[in-house]
Amino acid sequence: MAQFQSYNKLLISAEEGIENYGLNGKILGWQFRCQYPSYRGTYLSCIHSMEVYLDGERVPDGDILFYLNGKEFLLSEFPDLYKEYWFILDKAVVRVQKDGGLPAGSSHRLLVKMKHLIPYTGYFGNYLVLDGSNEKMLTVAEKEEAVL
Amino acid sequence: MAIKRGVSLYSYQQEQFFGRMTWKDMFREVKEDLHCDGIEIIDEATIHGYPFLSEQFVFDWHNELARYGLKAVTMDVYLDPMQFRDHVMNHDEAAERLKNDIVIASRLGFSNVRCLCLVPIDVIEKALPTAEKYNVRIGKEIHMPFPINAGHRRTSYDGPGSIPVNVNMCTEIMELADRTGSKHVGLVPDMGIFQDRPSQVRIDYELRHAKNPESIYFIIDNRTKMDPNELYAKYRERYAPDILDPMTLNSLAMTDSCADPEELREVVPYIVSIHGKFYNMTEIEGEPGHYEDKAIDYRRPFEVLKEEGYEGYIDSEFEGQRDQQDRGEEYLVDEVEQVRRHHEMMTRLIGK
Numbered sequence: 001m002a003q004f005q006s007y008n009k010l011l012i013s014a015e016e017g018i019e020n021y022g023l024n025g026k027i028l029g030w031q032f033r034c035q036y037p038s039y040r041g042t043y044l045s046c047i048h049s050m051e052v053y054l055d056g057e058r059v060p061d062g063d064i065l066f067y068l069n070g071k072e073f074l075l076s077e078f079p080d081l082y083k084e085y086w087f088i089l090d091k092a093v094v095r096v097q098k099d100g101g102l103p104a105g106s107s108h109r110l111l112v113k114m115k116h117l118i119p120y121t122g123y124f125g126n127y128l129v130l131d132g133s134n135e136k137m138l139t140v141a142e143k144e145e146a147v148l
Numbered sequence: 149m150a151i152k153r154g155v156s157l158y159s160y161q162q163e164q165f166f167g168r169m170t171w172k173d174m175f176r177e178v179k180e181d182l183h184c185d186g187i188e189i190i191d192e193a194t195i196h197g198y199p200f201l202s203e204q205f206v207f208d209w210h211n212e213l214a215r216y217g218l219k220a221v222t223m224d225v226y227l228d229p230m231q232f233r234d235h236v237m238n239h240d241e242a243a244e245r246l247k248n249d250i251v252i253a254s255r256l257g258f259s260n261v262r263c264l265c266l267v268p269i270d271v272i273e274k275a276l277p278t279a280e281k282y283n284v285r286i287g288k289e290i291h292m293p294f295p296i297n298a299g300h301r302r303t304s305y306d307g308p309g310s311i312p313v314n315v316n317m318c319t320e321i322m323e324l325a326d327r328t329g330s331k332h333v334g335l336v337p338d339m340g341i342f343q344d345r346p347s348q349v350r351i352d353y354e355l356r357h358a359k360n361p362e363s364i365y366f367i368i369d370n371r372t373k374m375d376p377n378e379l380y381a382k383y384r385e386r387y388a389p390d391i392l393d394p395m396t397l398n399s400l401a402m403t404d405s406c407a408d409p410e411e412l413r414e415v416v417p418y419i420v421s422i423h424g425k426f427y428n429m430t431e432i433e434g435e436p437g438h439y440e441d442k443a444i445d446y447r448r449p450f451e452v453l454k455e456e457g458y459e460g461y462i463d464s465e466f467e468g469q470r471d472q473q474d475r476g477e478e479y480l481v482d483e484v485e486q487v488r489r490h491h492e493m494m495t496r497l498i499g500k
Contacts, residue, residue, distance in 0.1 A: 006473035006480060007165060039161040040193045040226070045233050079233040087196050088165060119228035120264060127230050 007037035011112045011134035013091055018108060019141045020101035027101040029063075030140065032110060033091040037132050041088045044073070044081035046119045048129060052094065053111035059096050067093040102140045111135040149459045151450070151498045153491060154178070154186015154221050156423065157194060159466035160483050162473070164193070169484075172212055177484060179216035182491045186221045187213070188262075188421070188463040191249060199245075201252050209256050221461045222260040222287065222336065222421045225249040227267050242267070243274035246286075250275060254282035260420040262287050262336045265294050266311075269320045272333060276324075279332040287336035287420035288321050292343060293398060296411040303404045305376040309394035322418055335415055338423035338465070339444055341407040346371075346400045347427035347443040349481075353471040354392070354400060363387040364400070371401045409448040416456040427468035429489035438496065439489035450497040464490045 013033040022028045036042055050066075052059040066073045068086055086092065094112075102108065113133040121128040155178050163169035169177075171194050178184060192198040196205060213220060227245060229237040237245075246263065253261045261284055263272065272286055279286050290296060293304045298315040306313060314320075318335060325333050351368065358364050366386065370379055379401055384391055392400075426441040440446070464487050472481045 006162070006475075006477065010165070035165075039158065039165070040190055041198075043228070043231055045231060046228075082232050083199075085192065085198055087198070088193060089167075089196070117230060119230035120226050120266075121230070 007039075008132040008134050010035035011037055011114060011132060012110055012136045012138075014136060014138075016091075017136075017138040017141060018102065018110065019143070020104065021095060022101070028099065029095055029097040030101045031093055031095040032138070034094050034112065035091050036086045036088055036116075037114070038088065038116075038130075041086045041090075042116060043119070044068070044078050044084045044086060046117050047078050048115040048117060049113070050075055050078075050094075051111075051113040052096065053109075053113075054096075055109050056111075063097045065095040065097065067095065104140050104142045107137060107139045109135065110138055151453060151458060151494075152186055152461045153182070153184035153494050153498070154188055154219075154421075154461045154463035155182065155184070155487060156188035156190075156222075156224070156463045156465045158188075158190050158224070159464050159487050161193070162469050162480055163483055166477075175212050175216050175218060177487075179218060181488060184491065185216075185218045186421075186461040186463050187218050188222045188224065188461075188465075190224045190226075191252060192226070195252070195256075199248060199252070201255060206255055213257065219461075220256055220258040221463060222262050223249070223253040223256065223258040224262045225253075227264055227271070239268060239271050239274070242271045246271060246275040247278040250278050250282055250284050250286070253284045258284060260285045260287050260336070262289050262421070262423075265289055265291050265314075265317060269324060272321075273324060273328075276328065276330055276333055280330065283332075285332045285334055285420045287334050288317065289423065290318060290335055290337045290341055290407070290415075291423075292338065292340040293402070293406045294318075294341070296337070296341065296407040296415055300407060300411070301404075302376060303406050304398040304402050305380040305394055307377055307380065307394070310398060311395065318415055322415070325418060334418040334420040336421055336423060337407075337412065337415065337419060338425050339446065339449065339462075340423075340425040342405045342409060342445040342449050343402065343425075343443050344405040344445060345443050346402070347441070347468065347471070349428045349468045349471040350399050353474065354396070356474065359390040360387060363391065367397065367400045372403055376401055376403055405445065409445065409452045412449060412452045413456055416453065416458050419458060419460060421460050422453075422462040424462045424464045424490060424494065426464070426466055426486075426490055427471070429486050429493070437492070439493050441490075441493075446493060446497055454498075462494060464494075466490065 016033045020027045021031050061075045118128040157174050354364050429439040432438045432440050466486050469481050
């Protein structure tokens with residue numbers, strides 16, 4: 001079946017790209033923004049996995065903080081977040097904790113892969129899991145500190 | 149009185165997603181270009197904050213409805229049995245979800261909620277008192293490959309991997325309505341049940357992606373020549389392992405429509421609204437400015453609906469964009485134009 005391939009490009013928002021984030025002048029890591037790729041949103045519990053790769057290297061899940069609906073989540077919390085709804089037009093902020101962030105002006109290949117189940121399917125015990133991915137070359141923004 | 153026209157904002161999903169149209173822009177299009185007043189939404193695709201409703205959204209919603217003189221007809225609600233990761237939702241939980249959706253629909257002024265074919269009848273019955281209390285009708289969708297009539301001949305593959313079709317679905321709903329005397333439960337026929345051939349955009353999509361395009365032609369060429377289960381067996385035998393999953397196969401291999409227009413007659417009194425499903429509106433040869441979807445029969449069902457005195461809404465539900473989203477943005481179909489063509493056709497078929 002056709003699987004919203006065009007929508008996958010919004011898994012990484014080109015508009016904001018990669019930005020460093022921090023507090024009081026100290027850079028704590030880098031971030032990008034991400035939209036859910038379908039015609040309706042999802043409960044976070046239905047996202048089976050979200051993988052982030054920078055320049056070909058997998059970012060450990062434990063380094064990632066996911067911001068949505070004014071809250072902060074770990075990827076490992078997703079299975080429990082069955083009341084946390086990701087509206088299709090809302091961009092989540094994905095933060096990767098890394099002291100010093102990434103050099104401003106440097107270019108990187110960012111890849112995001114997401115497996116998400118379609119929770120109204122469930123035929124004979126099987127359900128539909130969609131596989132989305134998006135890759136972009138992005139330049140780290142020059143500004144010092146990004147805010148949510 | 150006559151059949152009334154409306155639009156499911158689902159039709160403009162790409163426009164919304166890529167930030168070219170908000171729901172307010174869609175309202176304006178419905179009123180000012182299509183000159184009709186019916187609005188249908190998928191709750192969670194339009195309501196920011198779903199499953200919670202903010203006062204701000206409620207105010208904004210009613211304000212825009214009033215601004216254009218529109219009517220909130222049907223709110224399409226889902227049921228996500230797999231929402232919880234530690235268990236499959238039970239029927240009580242499913243009913244609670246439906247009740248919550250009914251309350252949301254009521255606050256937004258909707259007359260109906262549409263629930264999916266696979267929602268069990270006892271879940272609907274559990275939610276019925278809430279529907280009565282809030283004066284919102286529950287309409288169960290009759291969606292291909294579900295038939296209206298349990299005795300309808302098989303028109304698509306129904307073996308392992310296909311959707312489990314409850315052929316008694318419509319009967320169960322009508323019995324529930326009759327037994328309880330409730331006017332708050334009924335049906336939402338989707339015009340896709342009158343689709344009798346695969347849509348060209350569907351075929352083109354599969355041809356672009358098939359490892360062996362000949363396998364797609366095999367399905368198209370043989371779909372009316374053999375029983376669907378036999379066709380699937382032969383197809384699998386010839387082309388495995390590079391074969392389509394059964395549900396995708398069914399989108400190409402229907403031997404005929406899963407319902408006959410005549411069968412509409414018995415369900416008309418139970419219809420709460422209708423989904424005007426379509427995939428690809430093209431100009432009718434020799435009739436400039438007139439459009440049709442070659443894969444779906446609209447003419448005969450409209451005749452039956454008019455004869456039976458149906459005066460409710462038919463809301464356009466464009467779904468052909470999905471088969472054209474696998475390439476660059478330049479290939480995306482113009483949803484606004486497709487819906488305008490659909491309304492040209494509906495206006496013409498409704499007549500005076």
